[in-house]
Amino acid sequence: MATNITFHAGSVDVQERVDLLKQRGVTIWLTGLSASGKSTIACALEQHLLHRHKFTYRLDGDNVRFGLNKDLGFDEKSRVENIRRIGEVSKLFADAACVTVTAFISPYIADRKVARELHEKANLGFIEVFVDAPLSVVEQRDPKGLYKKARAGEIKDFTGVSAPYEAPESPEIHIRTDECDVTGAVQKIVEYLTQHGYIS
Template sequence: MTEPTDATGTADTKGTTELGATVWLTGLPSAGKTTLANALADRLRAEGHRAEVLDGDEIREFLSAGLGFSREDRHINVRRIGFVAELLASNGVKALVPVIAPYADSREAVRERHRTEGTGYLEVHVATPVEVCSVRDVKGLYAKQAAGEISGLTGVDDPYEAPDSPDLRIESHTQSVQESAAALHALLTERGLA
């Protein structure tokens, strides 16, 4: 007798056939990525889905400690996160990834890994203007950059390559967190992932 498999052909040893997926939320610092990911995770969990938020700050502390903010280090960090996200998603988890990921080639490498593995993937651009982000300034980064205490702030004095054609673009400064989460949930449902 063979193990039942899910839609990706993965053995289903836990009695579930739920499809996982990675939702990659990219945007500037203080754009609202983590807030949106947490709101969506709450909604998915309330519906009985397994959902995990892979917060960029926590990943840097526990998985990518020692990496700096050079282009190469950022690329390594994004690929590591993409690996973990795909692993979770291929095992039936909704992996929600609120990470700046400023370079298009890094994000494309993550998308390609998911495509190769046959794992669902959505790229969401949380398209909050830098002027709004600098007012929100959740971590005080914009203030530190303006005071000359730090440099290399993404979107200010370091590049951010906004996605040309994301699966969804959310302007968090024009709608509530719940409206944004509902739009993202609707896309997951439309794609058969929620």
């Protein structure tokens, strides 16, 4: 780690951005198994908020691996680093008073806790959303054929099959996508944002 660096705070503070944009920075962290519905909900939520003229940006697990995290694999060490980087990036967006929507499997409780603590130390909002669907349901959906490949041994360390998924113990929002459609999921998140003063 470099020691000859100094953090430059600048002249614009968080409250000035909040006052100008009429919203508070927050990261909405969607976690769940592959094919649970994270990306679908994240896209719909981003669109809904933008149509309400809210400063919003979505960070998606697959998309981020084309650029920022293209040097990472899918072993446990790489997954930990993947989530660490996303935690840092989402914190920067939240600091800019952006409603940041992330959609990552992020299978380990400890890694999600690190992302949460990064935000809390900076006095920024962090909302964990457990996008929950039974393994039998996501395997049936399997839009990319990943579960089929994992069951056939073609993919190593696949979450839910050959690698663990540690479900959130007390998420701010719990969405069962085998019982709730996309519209209902977005409404549930927006209601939470409104009730807790992140948007108006």
